[in-house]
Amino acid sequence: MRNRRIAGALLGACLGVATTVTASDDAPLSAIPWLSDTLEAPTESYEPPATPLDDPAPIDVAPLEPPELGTTGLIAPASVGLTTDLWAASDADTVTRLMRAMPGLLHPALQTLFRNLVLAEAIPPTGSGEAFLLARVDALLTRGDLVAAQALLERAGPDTPELFRRWFDISLLLGTEDRGCATLAAKPDLVPNIETQVFCLARSGRWPTAALTLETALALGRITPEARDRMARFLDPELFEGEPSPPHPDPVTPLDFRLLEAVGEPIPTRDLPLAFAQTDLRHIIGWKAQIEAAERLARAGALPVQDLLAIYTARRAAASGGVWDRVDLIQRLDVALTAGNANDVANLLPRVREAMHQVTLDAVLAALVQPRLERLRLPASLGPLVYEMALLSNGRARLAVSPVPPDTLPSTLRNAAAVLGQDAPVDPDVPLAAALAAGLKADTLPARYSDLVAQNRTGEALLLALRDLSEGHGGDPTDAGEAVQLLTALGLGDTARHAAAQILLLDPRG
Structure with missing residues (x-):
């Protein structure tokens, strides 16, 4: 009955619209399963005109080489201690596989290094085509860093189906879908799928055309009945009043997410990939959901800590317990820091630190408050805590000398001080600390990486080192020691020291 009602509304429409419906049974699989399906778009090579010009002089005509997308x-690169040829000699498949498989990084120094590798304007591996750029974009999407991914795509120009697909999905998640649809209208050959075409037709107010396109696609077998029903609910929600909601698609794509939201059936983002958390930062979302999403993104290094602070302090907490206790403490600490009230800061800082530690936001808190702590004269009893925050943050004081005798520090903090070269012994029961300290003191390349560096495959070597360091106390101490030794040998000594200290301080297994 429902199909008849929709079909009846389309009687008399021009069947020629069906020619605008395109699809492919061989759409390429994405490395990220929630990305919308993309069609292969035909490409046309440029041929110079055969008609001679008025000038009789011979003119050589040749098509311009397109810019290398991977670059x-x-x-x-030089601004972050890297070289422009760090990828040039590597195998494209090896590098893209390492980049896509990089585990989540929880240590600020490692997050920063990986982000620098992904965003560096460097010579790509030979023959990588757009695959190298796609791997970098996907690495950012996996970590929820949509703003950087969008900027990278726009710098390259999302002019291929694969690039456009990702760019449009980002637009859906950031709430800029109208811009995406306008771009699609200007370049219809890049349409990712039928659902996107119907969505954009509806967003532009062309509801009858959208409905006709949808029904034609179903008749031609270009869309599944389930996907067609989701789109039909978006086009005419009243038609489905009183009917039970269908099960959510698996996986949920950004377009599915926005369609369900539009018909009043939003999906909580906490169980979705991290990129979806960006949708909870919109002003139309409740404050609690904004806070929780901002915390997830800040923990992954995908949201500036000042943006998190702005959300924390947007209004007064209206309840207590859980996230609201953190909000209240952060707000009070922010006021004390802004006012320069050392006594209030001294009373609040340990409580705030404990509250943030419960949700593994230690490094985020350190980045938020450490630069502001430098301006205050705090009690000596807070010396170890302030020193810990200096080591965890990426501020200029992170490698500061311990304000108290190292042998009076807690064992974990003492190991971090020892790794950084302070006058403190390394705990023999923590092999990782000893391995990191030895690696930082070495002044040669470790044998494990020497061939890669000699072959000018330094980017590949750095990805391997990041992978080993990300395992913290769960990995092989020798591998971690050699990883920081590599960073030091490549001129990234500060990053190596910061990473070593943060690994020892943040890994609960230590």
Whole structure:
């Protein structure tokens, strides 16, 4: 009955619209399963005109070489201690596989290094085509860093189906879908799928055309009945009043997410990939959901800590317990820091630290408050805590000398001080600390990486080192020691020291 009612509304429509419906049974699989399906778009090679010009002089005509997409970047390698040829000699498949398989990084120094590798404007592996750029974009998407991924795509120009697919999905998650649809209208050959085409037709107010396109796609077998019903609910929600909601698709794509939201059936983002947390930062979302999403993104290094602070302090907490206790403490600490009230800061800081530690936001808190702590004269009893925050943050004081005798520090903090070269013994029961300390003191390349560096495959070597360091106390101490030794040998000594200290301080298994 429902199909008849929709079909009846389309009687008399021009069947020629069906020619606008395109699809492919061989759509490429995405490395990220929630990305919308993309079609292969035909490409046309340029041929110079055969008609001679008025000028009788011979003119050589040749098509311009397109820019190398893989070179696209947002930062100059030299500005972050890297070289422009760090990928040039590597195998494209090996590098893209390492980049896509990089585990989640919880240590600020490692997050920063990986992000620099992804965003550096460097020579790509030979023959990588757009695959290298796609792997970098996907690495950012996996970590929820949509703003950087969007900027990288726009710098390259999302002019291929694969690039456009990712760019449009980002637009859906950031709430800029109207811009995405306008771009699609200007370049219809890049349409990711039928659902996107119907969605954009509806967003532009062309509801009858959207409905006709949808029904034609179903008749031609270009869309599944389940996907067609989701789109039909979006086009005419009243038609489905009183009917039970269908099960959610698996996986949920950004377009599915926005369609369900539009018909009043939003999906909580906490069980979805991290990129979806960005949708909870919109002003139309409740404050609690905004806070929780911002915390997830900040923990992954995908949201500036000042943006998190702005959300924490947007209004007064209206309840207590859980997230509201953190909000209240953060707000009070922020006021004390802004006012320069050392006594209030001294009373609040340990409580705030404990509250943030419960949700593994230690490093985020350190980045938030450490630079502001430098301006205050705090009690000596807070010396170890302030020193810990200096080591966890990426501020200029993170490698500061311990304010108290190292042998009076807690064991974990003492190991971190020892790794950094302070006058403190390394705990023999923590092999990782000893391995990291030895690696930082070495002044040669470790044998494990020497061939890669000699072959000018330094980017590949750095990815392997990041992978080993990400395992913390759960990995092989020798591998971790050699990883920081590599960073030091490549001129990234500060990053190596910061990473070593943060690994020892943040890993609960230590």
